[in-house]
Amino acid sequence: MREEIHGRSKSTWLWKVLCLSLLVFLSSAASYGAIDNVQVSDNDEGKQFDARSVIIDHVLDSYEWHLLDIGEKDITIHLPVILFYESSLYVFSSRRFEHGEASHKNFAIADEGRRKGRVIRVLDDGQTPDPEAATIYDLSMTKTVLAVFIASFLLCWLFVSVGKKYRGADVYSTPKGLPLLFEPLILFVRDQIAILAIGPDRYQRFMPYLLTAFFFIFFNNLLGLVPFFPGGVNITGNISVTFVLAMFTFFFTHWYANKHYWKQMFNMPGVPVFLKFPVPILPLVEVMGAFIKPFTLMIRLFANMTAGHMVILSLTSLIFVLGSVSALIGYSVSPLTVLFLVFLNFLKILVSFLQAYIFTLFSAFFFGMAVPKGAH
Amino acid sequence: MELLMPGLGLIFWMTIAFAVVLYILKKYAWQPILQILNAREKELAKSFSDAKHIEYEMSQLDVAKSKKIAEAEKSYKEIVAKAEADADLIIEEAKQKAREEAQEIGEKAEEMILQYKKEAYSQIKEQLSSLSLELAEQVLLEEFSDRGRNRQYVSKLLDKMNVN
Numbered sequence: 001m002r003e004e005i006h007g008r009s010k011s012t013w014l015w016k017v018l019c020l021s022l023l024v025f026l027s028s029a030a031s032y033g034a035i036d037n038v039q040v041s042d043n044d045e046g047k048q049f050d051a052r053s054v055i056i057d058h059v060l061d062s063y064e065w066h067l068l069d070i071g072e073k074d075i076t077i078h079l080p081v082i083l084f085y086e087s088s089l090y091v092f093s094s095r096r097f098e099h100g101e102a103s104h105k106n107f108a109i110a111d112e113g114r115r116k117g118r119v120i121r122v123l124d125d126g127q128t129p130d131p132e133a134a135t136i137y138d139l140s141m142t143k144t145v146l147a148v149f150i151a152s153f154l155l156c157w158l159f160v161s162v163g164k165k166y167r168g169a170d171v172y173s174t175p176k177g178l179p180l181l182f183e184p185l186i187l188f189v190r191d192q193i194a195i196l197a198i199g200p201d202r203y204q205r206f207m208p209y210l211l212t213a214f215f216f217i218f219f220n221n222l223l224g225l226v227p228f229f230p231g232g233v234n235i236t237g238n239i240s241v242t243f244v245l246a247m248f249t250f251f252f253t254h255w256y257a258n259k260h261y262w263k264q265m266f267n268m269p270g271v272p273v274f275l276k277f278p279v280p281i282l283p284l285v286e287v288m289g290a291f292i293k294p295f296t297l298m299i300r301l302f303a304n305m306t307a308g309h310m311v312i313l314s315l316t317s318l319i320f321v322l323g324s325v326s327a328l329i330g331y332s333v334s335p336l337t338v339l340f341l342v343f344l345n346f347l348k349i350l351v352s353f354l355q356a357y358i359f360t361l362f363s364a365f366f367f368g369m370a371v372p373k374g375a376h
Numbered sequence: 377m378e379l380l381m382p383g384l385g386l387i388f389w390m391t392i393a394f395a396v397v398l399y400i401l402k403k404y405a406w407q408p409i410l411q412i413l414n415a416r417e418k419e420l421a422k423s424f425s426d427a428k429h430i431e432y433e434m435s436q437l438d439v440a441k442s443k444k445i446a447e448a449e450k451s452y453k454e455i456v457a458k459a460e461a462d463a464d465l466i467i468e469e470a471k472q473k474a475r476e477e478a479q480e481i482g483e484k485a486e487e488m489i490l491q492y493k494k495e496a497y498s499q500i501k502e503q504l505s506s507l508s509l510e511l512a513e514q515v516l517l518e519e520f521s522d523r524g525r526n527r528q529y530v531s532k533l534l535d536k537m538n539v540n
Contacts, residue, residue, distance in 0.1 A: 060379060061386060082385070118383065139385040145393075148386075152393045156400045163405035166412045171419045179409075186409060207410060208402035216397060239379070240386035244394060306379070 020342070049324045051317035059234050059309050060117060063094035063109065065143045067229050079146060083107065083119060084137035094140075102126065107136075147233035148241065151220050159215065189214050189360060197364035198371065206367045209252050213245060214360040221305060221352030225345060236355070237305030239298065246294035249363040254290070257370035264372070265290065293366050297359055304355050308348050315341055 065077040078095040085107075096104035100111075103126035110120045110129065119140070121133035162178045175183045189211050194203040220235040235241055263269065265286040267276060275282045319337050323330025520526065 056379070061383060114381075137384060139388055141389070142383075142386060144386055145389040148390055148393050152397045156397055156404075159401050159405035163401075163408045166408040169412055171412065171416045183409075183413070187413065190410070190413075208406045209398060211406050212394075212398045212401050215401075216394065238386065240382040241390050243382045244387055244390040247391075248394065248398075 049317070049320045051314065051321055054317055055310055055313040058313055059237060059306055061142045061144045061238060061240075062117075063097065063119075063140060063142055064099070065146060065229075065233075077146070079141045079143065081107075081119065082139040082141065084139065085121070086134050106130070144233055144235055144238050144241065147223075147230060147235050148220075150230040151216075151223055151235060154223075155216060155219050185215075186211060193357070193361050193364045197361060198368040199373075202371050203364075205256060206252065206364065209248065210360050210364055210367075213248070213363060214356050217245070217301065217359055218352060218356035221355060222349065224305065224309065225348050225352065234306060234309050236301055237309055239302045242298040242302040245301070245359065246298035249297060249366060250291075250294040252363075253294075253366045253370045256367065258372070260372045261370045293362075297362055301355055301359050304351060308344075308351055312341060312344055312348065315344065 063079055063081060065079060067075040067077065069075070078093045081090070081092055081094050081096075083090040090105060090107065092104060096102065097109055100109040102108070103122050106122055106124065106126075107119050108122045108126060110116050110118060113120075113129065119136060119138050121130040121136060122128060123130050158178070159182075162182055165175075165177075165179050190203070190207065193214070194207055194210050198206060217236055220241075223231045224234055224236065226232055266283050268282050268286070271282060315337055319330055319334045322333050
């Protein structure tokens, strides 16, 4: 029996090596393509490789979605810019900005300052920021927004099709196909996160949010690792996205909080009065804590995912930085870097799961704190 | 766009997207899935406890069965013993009866023998007496035929008396 398995694994070993090599080749090729493009479009010299701008540009949001370059032809999705300015609506394609070079209707992308990379009001020369400009409400469909929409659609499609198999299913039926893949994860979220952190009698109402948050983060983390469209966007490493997720946790925490929670916050039982009156030290700490908890969620997810993207991009850039010094060094270093990149990608898969788990677990802990039994 | 600055547009769209995803998944995915999972777990727990219960009942049945068997064995032995005793008694009784009957028969036979004996005796006596009488008659007749001699005898006898 054991011999047989051993023999089979030997015969498939070659295939595994081939597939892995292909994967390495594809990812390195994709990285190469991405960086090569930046080199051409962003750097005027076209020779000096600027790793910093490559990494930062990749990690950040953008008004256009650069897909790839085929020779001189560059394939970019120009996303719509939607602005509310002085109670009027402006909708136009980001093509008008010509990769940030031009202005349109006195709007341009800032090169520096507090709103660097975002749309600002400029004077008629198309460059100088308008000092008397009112607030711009920028609701543009950026790269990250589109990626979020695509990911949301895929997520809904995936799980609705899973849910369909469960609707009216026989209790004794064994899960097959997609349900077989996701049921352990769903059970993991239920047993190891919700029941563990909230308690077996009160976890039910939080399940939809916890499951959605877990799979949304996990799915987007994994999608961020895919180097080509619609992946490769640093969704969960964007602070706005993690901010919204943390706000949902904050909202559900306080929406479902019971009277013991509020009592604990403003009038903690069992502590000396001088901590609460006349100077409300403890309530102040508690109220701050209520905001700091989701804040930590936001920062943790954002920092972990962004750092992961940055490390992978830095390593990829290393090839080109060294290559710009000497082609020989670049080529000789690249196999090693690519191998390390493969290792890092596996690590990122682990981190993707881990960060989704941590975000969901901590959310569940906050929910658990919001619905204490009040026995003490 | 700066790394640490949340953007209004992205927050707006992300909120909408996530809320929609949450709603759709809650209604079309999590509810049916969790419902089935919970139902399955309940069913499993129920089956398990049922099995446990049945196992317990089976063991109880086993105990009852062995108890019944022991009881049956006991009563069987009792019945056999009783039957044996009864049989002994019956045999004893029969023997007794037979003995008594035999004795009775013996007694009757003895009685009858005695009676027959008596009858035989009396018949013999009768026949003997009549026979002796006949004989005596013959003798007497014989004796009386010779008169001379009788006279002699009588005179002899009278002589004897005269002596006295």
